[in-house]
Amino acid sequence: MYTGTPGPSVTLSDSDLPPLFRISDHRALARQGESFRAVRTQLVTLLMATGAAQVAERLDSHVPAVLALLLYAAAIGVGLHITRRRARAHWRAHRDVAELLKSLAWQYMVHGGPFHSGVADPDGLFAERLEGRLAELRKVGWVDESRQGSRARGIAQITPAMRAVRAKPFEARRDIYLRDRLLEQFVWHCNKAALTHRSSVHWSYVTAVLTFLALVSAGLRAFGVVEGWDLTGLLSAAAAAGVAWQEVRRHRPLAYAYGLIKDDLDMLRITMTRTVTEANWAQAVEDAERLVSPQHTDWVVRFGG
16 A cells, blocks of 8 residues: 655656647647637627617618628628638547547556556557547547658557656656646646636626616616617627627536546545555556546536536
C-alpha cells in the first residue's frame, strides 16, 4: 500500500504527446472560437436590426428601415454561413480526437487500462486502439487531413518521451500520473468550474435586469405614463439574446458538471495515492481516464441544465 505523496513532477508537455493530439487540439480551439464568434455576431446583428426597425417605425423614415432590412439580411447570411461551415461539429470532432489521443497516451505511458504491464505488444495495441477509434470518428464527419502516408499512423504516434515514461518503474510512473495528469485535471476543472459559474451568474443577472426593464417599459405604456418611444420590444429582444447566448455557452450545466468532476477527481486522486497497488493500478487509471473524458462531461451536463 502506498501512503506517500507524489514525487517531483516530470512535467510532460504537449510536445511529448502524439503529434496528432497537438494538431487536433489546435484545430478544436480554432473551430470553437469560430463557432462562438459566428453565433455572437448573429445575435448582435439581430438585436441591431430590431433597434433599427423600431427607429424606422418611430421616425417614419426610410433610412433606418433600409438599415433594418440590410441587418436582417446580414443575420440570415451569418446563419447560412454557420450552417455551411459546421464549425461546432468540426470543433467537437477535433476535440474528441485530441482527448482520445491524450487519454490513450497516458494509459500507454503508465501501464493503465488495456496497456497493463502484462500486455505482450503495447505498441501494437496502441496502434490498433487508436486507428479503430479514429475510423469510428471518420464515420461521423472527422476528416483525417493532417496525416499523409503510413509514417504518421499507428505506432508513429508514440513519442520517445512516452516510451521513456513507460520504461520507468511503477513508483515513478504512479507519481508522474498522479501529478502530471490527475492533479493537472483537478486544477483545470477547478478553474473551469469557477469561471463558468461566474459567467452564469453574470449573464443571469444581465437577462434578469433586461427582462425587468422590459416589464417596466410595458407597464408604463399600458398605463399611459409614457408615450412616444417604446423600448419594450428592444429590451425583450436583448433579454432573449442573453438567454440564447447562455444556451450556446452552456454556462450553468457546465459549471455543475465541472464542479462534480472536480470533487470526484479529488477523491480518486487521494484513493490512488493511498490505497491503489500495482496489481489494481491499470483498472484505476482506466477509471480515471473515463472520469475526465468528454463523453462523461457531456453526460453530467445533461443533469445540470
